[in-house]
Amino acid sequence: MRIRRNPRAEREAAAVSGSPRARFDFGRRGSGGRLRRDPRQELATQSVRSGPRLRLDRSQRFLSGNPGANPVDRPEGPNRPEIVLVERPAFLVGVVPDAPGGRLSALDRQTIGAARLLAGRDGAVVVFAPPDCEPCGALGADRLLRLPECRAAHDPDAIVSAIHAAVQGLNPRHVLFPETVDGGDRARRLAVVSGESLFTDAELVSASSLLRAARGRRVEQRCAPARLITVAADAVAEYSGPPREAREIADGFPMANMPGDGGVITSQRIPADPATVPLGLADFVAAVGNGVTDLATFRRLAEALRATPGASRVMCDAGLMPRHSQVGASGTVLTATCYFALGISGAPQHLQGVAGCEHVVAVNTDLHAAMIERAGLAIVQDAQRVMPALLAALAQDNGGAA
Structure with missing residues (x-):
């Protein structure tokens, strides 16, 4: 037999005296027994004290998914978040x-994010990195195994042999590669050497299934996570949680059992001439806009920076720059690592062309220009004064050479 509620008695018992308006204090639980939220306490908890304006951090609103749970006690001030440790991972x-060059690309970061999804709470992500790889704890790595340096940096057989030895020593449940020229080649070579199945171009990664498009993107193929996986570009988001340990593994595999170097004795990467590289393939692009009148200085600066020259549509329409150097939706859409914009205000079509660039540096006199807002590093100054200063700094770094 259920006890009947008395709403009037509950309200009278929860009434707060001494207030001109009727106020009630039901505690942390309401009349129905459900946990009650405290919006004022939540707002105070989410406040970030970093400036005169009110800023809220809603990324970690509660301690758990229960909306009635206590808010997270955030440390005051610019304290760094604690590092997540996984002492004894289940797998x-x-x-x-x-x-390349020890620097993780955007797809490398996305691949680590996909591995973080497969690892979940119980597993740990281990990165098989080259000797000069940058730290990757903030990207979601729990362990770091530095592969031995091969005699030839571009010997695929020797690199895959080292990866195969590491996989045999650590026995991971899954091994992920970025779907690139080098990553895809290594994944397919490892699949042949190890005899494992390979799932390529994964566009959706979860702990229960993988998904990719097939037959001209008319159908979707889904299966359980394979041992070897390649991740497509821009398919999985990067890891955005708290930093992790990225503890280095010193004895990941016995070096004595590793096969020797492959047949390549030496190798060397010869960079292409930036002046002749197409904009769509360039890694560093310096573009000029209507705010620059001294094009001779711009060309000397682009040559000194070893950047591929580009231009806005206004400069190409005026005949001051060749049409093939136009950057934007109506020109060339860039996938460069760095884009250096000089005197470009940032029309919507131009911003569409640089949306895929990882880093954007802008020089403009207008603080509120769209390109300044898009840039990760902005210089609010006349480009005519910035270019000679950069040339002088580059000449000083080169030992005074012009």
Whole structure:
């Protein structure tokens, strides 16, 4: 037999005296037994004290998914978040990034994010990185195994042999590669050497299934996560949680059992001439806009920076720059690592062309220009004065050479 409620008695018992308006204090639980929220306490908890304006951090609103749970006690001030430690992982998920020059690309970061999804709470992500790879704890890595340096930096057989030895030593549940020229080649070579199945171009990664498009993107193929996986570009978001340990593994595999170097004795990467590289393939682009009149200085600056020259549509329409150098939706859409914009205000079509650039540096006199807002580093100054200063700084770094 259920006890009947008396709403009037509950309200009288929860009434707060001494207030001109009727106020009630039901505690942390309401009349129905459900946990009650405290919006004022939540707002105070989410406040970020970093400036005169009110800023809220809603990324971690509550301690759990229950909306009635107590808010998270956030540390005051610019304290760094604690590092997540996984002492005894139930299993490992390996990642083999390309890391050209020791720097993780955007797809490498996305691949680590996909591995983080497969690892979940119980697993740990281990990155099989080259010797000069940058730290990757903030990207979601729990362990870091530095592969031995091969005699030839671009010997695929030797690199895959080292990866195969590491996989045999650590026995990860999954091994992920970025779907690139180097990453895809290594994944397919490892699949042949190890005899494992390979799932390529994964566009959706979860702990229960993988998904990719097939037959001209008319159908979707879904299956359980395979041992070897390649991740498509821009398919999985990067890891955005608190930093993780990225503890280095010193004895990941016995070096004595590793096969020797491959047949390549030496290798060297010869960079292409930036002046002749197409904009769509360029890694560093310096573009000029209507705010620059001294094009000779701009060309000397682009040559000194070893950047591929580009231009806005206004400059190309005026005949001051060639049409093939136009950047934007009506020109060339860039995938460069760095884009250096000089005197470009940032029309919507131009911003569409640089949306895929990882880093944007802008020089403009207008503080409120769209390109300044898009840039990760902005210089609010006349480009005519910035270019000679940059040339002088570059000449000083080169030992006074012009």
